[in-house]
Amino acid sequence: MAQSMPQQVADYTSHNLEDTERLAAFLASRAFPGMMITLDGDLGAGKTHFSKAFARHLDVPGLVNSPTFTIIKEYEGRMPFYHMDVYRITEDEAAELGLDEYFFGQGATLVEWSSRIEDLLPEQRLSLQLTVNEDDSRTIRCTGYGEPYADWCADLKQNGVNDNS
Numbered sequence: 001m002a003q004s005m006p007q008q009v010a011d012y013t014s015h016n017l018e019d020t021e022r023l024a025a026f027l028a029s030r031a032f033p034g035m036m037i038t039l040d041g042d043l044g045a046g047k048t049h050f051s052k053a054f055a056r057h058l059d060v061p062g063l064v065n066s067p068t069f070t071i072i073k074e075y076e077g078r079m080p081f082y083h084m085d086v087y088r089i090t091e092d093e094a095a096e097l098g099l100d101e102y103f104f105g106q107g108a109t110l111v112e113w114s115s116r117i118e119d120l121l122p123e124q125r126l127s128l129q130l131t132v133n134e135d136d137s138r139t140i141r142c143t144g145y146g147e148p149y150a151d152w153c154a155d156l157k158q159n160g161v162n163d164n165s
């Protein structure tokens, strides 16, 4: 990873489904073609719940389901939306899928279980690491690698999800 690439970390606490949806809305309002968000964390941590809310805020019509068995699902909102779940494939299999076409394409891409294909991911991205706490709240650690993702995390850290700047 390039030494000069800016990095920023923000920890977001989600106490309920609405909090997770607010984070998704904050990020979807900043979406741009070619953007990438990775989602990692245990089964049931809330990766798919976040993805569904993100899709709604990208104006994707209809229901977005977990693509565990299909690996990749493509939707059309105010920009293309690519939802991936790479839990069931190996890095070699993923390499065969030609993911760069999505990662560097005209849509917004979300990847659940991205750590399984770490070496195939673009350097610039927003990583969301979800942890379930004892009280059932979620800690969502947001790490922005490169611009604009590092700026988003700085905003989030300073102003929370209600910042509209």
Ligand SMILES: Nc1ncnc2c1ncn2[C@@H]1O[C@H](COP(=O)(O)OP(=O)(O)O)[C@@H](O)[C@H]1O
Pocket: 014, 015, 016, 017, 019, 020, 041, 042, 043, 044, 045, 046, 047, 048, 049, 050, 112, 136, 137, 138
């Ligand atoms: N703060 C929260 N954010 C997201 N999901 C939550 C939260 N609290 C409880 N949940 C529950 O946790 C589950 C998350 O499921 P899901 O999003 O499918 O997880 P994953 O895709 O990470 O396996 C849902 O049943 C949801 O209702």
Ligand SMILES: [Mg+2]
Pocket: 047, 048, 066, 085, 112
């Ligand atoms: Mg899921």
